[in-house]
Amino acid sequence: MKIVITGSASGVLGGAIYQEFKKHRGYEVLGLAHSNPGSEFTQLDLLDAAATDTLIKEFLPDWVIHCAAERRPDVAEKNPEAAEALNAQVPNTLAQLSATYAFNLFYISTDYVFDGTKPPYEVDDAPNPVNFYGRTKRQGEVAIRSIEGPGQRVAVRVPVLYGPAKKNSDTAINVLLDVVQDQSGKTYKMDHYATRYPTNTLDIAAFFHRLAAKFPAESCSLPLPPILHYSSPEPFTKYEICLIFAKILGVGHEHIVPDSEAPKGEAAVSRPKDCHLSTSVIENTLKMDVGARGFEEYWRGVIGKGEVTADVVY
Numbered sequence: 001m002k003i004v005i006t007g008s009a010s011g012v013l014g015g016a017i018y019q020e021f022k023k024h025r026g027y028e029v030l031g032l033a034h035s036n037p038g039s040e041f042t043q044l045d046l047l048d049a050a051a052t053d054t055l056i057k058e059f060l061p062d063w064v065i066h067c068a069a070e071r072r073p074d075v076a077e078k079n080p081e082a083a084e085a086l087n088a089q090v091p092n093t094l095a096q097l098s099a100t101y102a103f104n105l106f107y108i109s110t111d112y113v114f115d116g117t118k119p120p121y122e123v124d125d126a127p128n129p130v131n132f133y134g135r136t137k138r139q140g141e142v143a144i145r146s147i148e149g150p151g152q153r154v155a156v157r158v159p160v161l162y163g164p165a166k167k168n169s170d171t172a173i174n175v176l177l178d179v180v181q182d183q184s185g186k187t188y189k190m191d192h193y194a195t196r197y198p199t200n201t202l203d204i205a206a207f208f209h210r211l212a213a214k215f216p217a218e219s220c221s222l223p224l225p226p227i228l229h230y231s232s233p234e235p236f237t238k239y240e241i242c243l244i245f246a247k248i249l250g251v252g253h254e255h256i257v258p259d260s261e262a263p264k265g266e267a268a269v270s271r272p273k274d275c276h277l278s279t280s281v282i283e284n285t286l287k288m289d290v291g292a293r294g295f296e297e298y299w300r301g302v303i304g305k306g307e308v309t310a311d312v313v314y
Contacts, residue, residue, distance in 0.1 A: 001216060002028045004061045007068035009033030009041045012165045013108065013158075013201045014067035020205035027212070030059055034068070046090045056097050065106045065208060066094055073112070073133035073270065080132060088139035092147075099149030104215075104224065106208070111159040111231070113138045116194070116272025123157075123227040123281050131270040145226065156228045157277055162295075163201035173198045176238060179256060180245040192239035192258035195274040199232040203292050210288060225285055229277035232292040244296050248303050 003021055007014030008031030018031045032055075033041040044055055046068060056064075069087050070076050076083035091107050098105040112134035113127040129135045144153040162173035169175045179188050207230055215222055236244075239258040246253035263271050279290045 001026060001063070001212060002030075002059065002061045003212070004030045004032065004056070004059060004064040006032045006046060006064070006066045009037055010035075011067050011069075012163060012170050013161055013204060014065075016163060016201035016205040017065055017067065017208055020202075020209050021212075024209060030061070032068070046093070047085055049093045052093060053097060056101055056103075060101060061103045063104050063106065063212065064094060064098065065108070066091060067108045069108065069137070070133070071110075073131050076133040076136060077131070077270075083133065084136050084139070087133075087136035088143060091140035092143035095144040095147040095153050098144075098151040098153055099147050102150035104152045104154070105144060106154050106156050107140055107144050109141055109155045109157045110134065110137045111157055111197075111275035111277050112272060113141065113157065114272065114275045116275045119274045119276035120278040121229070121275065122278045123225065123229055130272055134272075141227075152224050154224050154226060154228060156230060158204060158229075159197040159199050159231050159275065159277060161201050161204075162198050173241060176242050177245055177249075180242050180249060180251060180253065182255070183251060186255060188256045189259050190237075190239040190242055190256050191271075192237045192260040193262060193273065194271050195235045195237060195276070196241075197231045197233070197235060197276055198241065198295055199230065200293055200295075200298060203232070203290075204230055206291060207282075207288075210291075211286075214286070214288070225281050228281055229279050230282065230290065231277040231279055232295065233279075233290075234292075234295050235274075235276070236295070241295075245299065248296070248300055 005014050005018045008018040018029060021027045021029045031041040032044045034045060037043040044051060046052055070083040094105050112131065113129050114121050115128040115130045127138050129138050141155045144155060147153060160172050162171050165171055165174050168178050215224065242256050243253055282288050282290055
């Protein structure tokens, strides 16, 4: 089975999925990187439609798992043209290529396509993104659904992610380790309003491998659901996550102040309260276990092995 994975070099999810498939026999995996590919990855500017077409035509994948995106809502707001190009236009290009070359496209989307007012969300609930980032990811979903022809196009919505990363700032969860470990006297105001469902990239990667075993290359025509939700069931605010990190690390957390007030003004628009994704399609339609590990259990294992420093988690 031949698989292309975008965002393999710099993305925490793309990297995890790439490494998962590389561990197993029977897969020819091509990891793509926008810059600094090194010897392991292939450099490609996904905004270059002609170059993307050439690569796909030469490799002829069975699957493309599209993880590359502008995932930072604040950056998306500041540079909307670039965010829209990457989050909406590139999925459209890949969807068209999916129909041309008859491969299955999996587009990684987000729980932020919902407004957070009526959780849990099923795959067929009406999206209503409240920030620009969510709107661009929803545009990507609409784009891939609009393409008809051979191959299948699946949007896979995931919540906030954590897991192995080159630096803590690569994920909105890992970076909280830096906050907890900063015992310099600096005070941090931490969100204790919005509920998040942090999900491990290793679990999503393992799910894709199990999905590939269930839908192998020779049966690429077997119907897949057009939308999947993958999420851990454990709810936390960012403040609660900080308390868990402080407990595991054995450090104080008095410098972290909970902010439980509902956001007002522009902040109220950009921060959904609870976008919990229902995983019923995975469990009931695909008859698969979600397989999400416990949050505290994972971090106890990582920290217990001495794999956490002030800046880097490996």
